[in-house]
Amino acid sequence: CGELRLADAGKTVTLAGWVQRVRKMGGMTFVDLRDRYGITQLVFNEEVNDALCARANKLGREDVIQIKGEVNERESKNKNLPTGEIEIIVSEL
Secondary structure, eight states, rough: TTTGGGGTTTEEEEEEEEEEEEEEEEEEEEEEEEETEEEEEEEEEEETTTHHHHHHHHHTTTTTEEEEEEEEEOOSSTTSTTTTTTTEEEEEO
């Protein structure tokens, strides 16, 4: 998780780790995924895949998950995180 950077944008990745936090905003769900290397933000979009977003909404803190998705540049960057310039648009959970 914590090793991905903006240079990885466009790459398809598989990540596994613990759910740190889940935030629901409109038709999107954001999950902070944590592993031994750090935290990466995952994005689930209801308009893209409603069933996948519904599964993400059921995740709880410290659940262990594996995802596949594409590294994407974040619109609102988080300068407090080494991975704060990117997010993962999730295609599989």
